Each structure stands twice: as structure tokens, then as C-alpha cells.
Amino acid sequence: MHSKNAQQENHTALPKLVGWLLSRLANPAYKNELIGDLEEEYIERQSAHQETTKWLCSQAMFAIWDGQKAMARTTKFVKVISIILCILALPTIVFFVGWLANMQDPSEQLWQLLVDGKIHAILFNSEYWQSAWNEHGLGQIGLATFINVPGIFWALLFAGASYLFLSKTNSNSWQYGIFALAFIVVPYLLGYAAISALEPEPQKIGPTIAFMVLAPFFTIPVYLVILFGRFRK
Structure with missing residues (x-):
């Protein structure tokens, strides 16, 4: 039981830099929902010992690109x-x-x-x-x-x-x-x-x-x- 709780504690939310970039550059129309969904899937991938770095980078880049396209139309x-x-x-x-x-x-x-x-x-x-x-x-x-x-x-x-x-x-x-x-x-x-x-x-x-x-x-x-x-x- 103790080892299971310790394992869950190691599965943290998004890295601070990624969270900071998304909070400022993602599409404001659904920024909070996007960050929440990414956090959930990021933790699930950590729990399943799946690759997270490349996946998170690609998702963050896509979200930032989409956010900047939306901003350019404002x-x-x-x-x-x-x-x-x-x-x-x-x-x-x-x-x-x-x-x-x-x-x-x-x-x-x-x-x-x-x-x-x-x-x-x-x-x-x-x-x-x-x-x-x-x-x-x-x-x-x-x-x-x-x-x-x-x-x-x-x-x-x-x-x-x-x-x-x-x-x-x-x-x-x-x-x-x-x-x-x-x-x-x-x-x-x-x-x-x-x-x-x-x-x-x-x-x-x-x-x-x-x-x-x-x-x-x-x-x-x-x-x-x-x-x-x-x-x-």
C-alpha cells in the first residue's frame, strides 16, 4: 500500500515550463480545459510507463500554434x-x-x-x-x-x-x-x-x-x- 502511494506521488502534473507556456500561449477559448486534459493524460502515461516527453512536446507545440493562429485573428x-x-x-x-x-x-x-x-x-x-x-x-x-x-x-x-x-x-x-x-x-x-x-x-x-x-x-x-x-x- 505504501509503495503504491509513493508510486502515485511520483506521477506529477505537467512540467512547470510547459504549463507556463500553455497558460499564456494556448487558445484562451479552451485553455483551461486543454491544460486539464493534458495533465490527466500525462499522469496516465506516467502510470503506464509510456513515453511522455516527445508526446508532451508535440501536444504543447500544436496547442501553442493553434493559440497563436487564434490570436492573429484578433x-x-x-x-x-x-x-x-x-x-x-x-x-x-x-x-x-x-x-x-x-x-x-x-x-x-x-x-x-x-x-x-x-x-x-x-x-x-x-x-x-x-x-x-x-x-x-x-x-x-x-x-x-x-x-x-x-x-x-x-x-x-x-x-x-x-x-x-x-x-x-x-x-x-x-x-x-x-x-x-x-x-x-x-x-x-x-x-x-x-x-x-x-x-x-x-x-x-x-x-x-x-x-x-x-x-x-x-x-x-x-x-x-x-x-x-x-x-x-
């Missing part, structure tokens, strides 16, 4: 991703505008990329970041540099389109996020396509470049305001 996840987009995009645009405003004798490579409208290639060019940092563009940039009527108009157009989209459709936060993302990237795509097709003189690409970068700059904050205002939960 409004909270969309808001987090949107905030990250804002944190990454807006300072990058400000830094780029500062570099443009204070650009002095850029290298032939950077100049050619700029003339071709390939801002995406410039941002992934280490020479650009070194040049922008050395020229201290942010310290000499004024608010007037960011005044761009087409960009502001585009943001207002997005606000109106968002109102129609949300009022005429029963869209969730993910669908609205995709809708907003299209509005954010379209100015850049339009500008790049126009420069590639028309091949304007270098002196005339300034307004197009400004629209390409400043339209998203104004649109992203409008998107965040509408997102947090419409989808409160």
Missing part, C-alpha cells in the same frame, strides 16, 4: 502590428526627408536610385544610412518640409474611403487593415510607375518623390486613429 493583434508599422515607417520617412532636404553631393549610385524612384533600394543601401547620419539631416529639417498638399489630400481621401468602407461593409479589423495597407502603399507604387514610364528629367521628379513618401506619412496616423476608434475591443 483585433488586439492587428493593433499591435499597426503600431509596429507606425514605429518603423514614420521615423524612416522623417529620416529620408531630412536626408533629401540636406543632401549634398550624393554618390552616383544613390543619385541614380533616386532619379529612378527606387526609394526602397535606397533604404536598403548602407551608403545611404551613413550619408544621412553624417549630414545630420534631422537636425536641420523644418516642419515646412513636410507640407505636401497631394499627400494631405490622399490622407483625407483615405479617411473618406474608410468611412464608406466601414459603413457599407461588415468588415473586421483584419479586413480594414488590408484595405488601409493598400492605401498606404499605392502612392509609392503610383509614383514609381510614373517615374519608370515617363522618365522625367531629374529636376522634375521632386514632387513625385515627395508624394511617394509623404502620402503614407499622413495616411498611417489617420489609419491608426480610425482603427482604435472603430475597433475598441
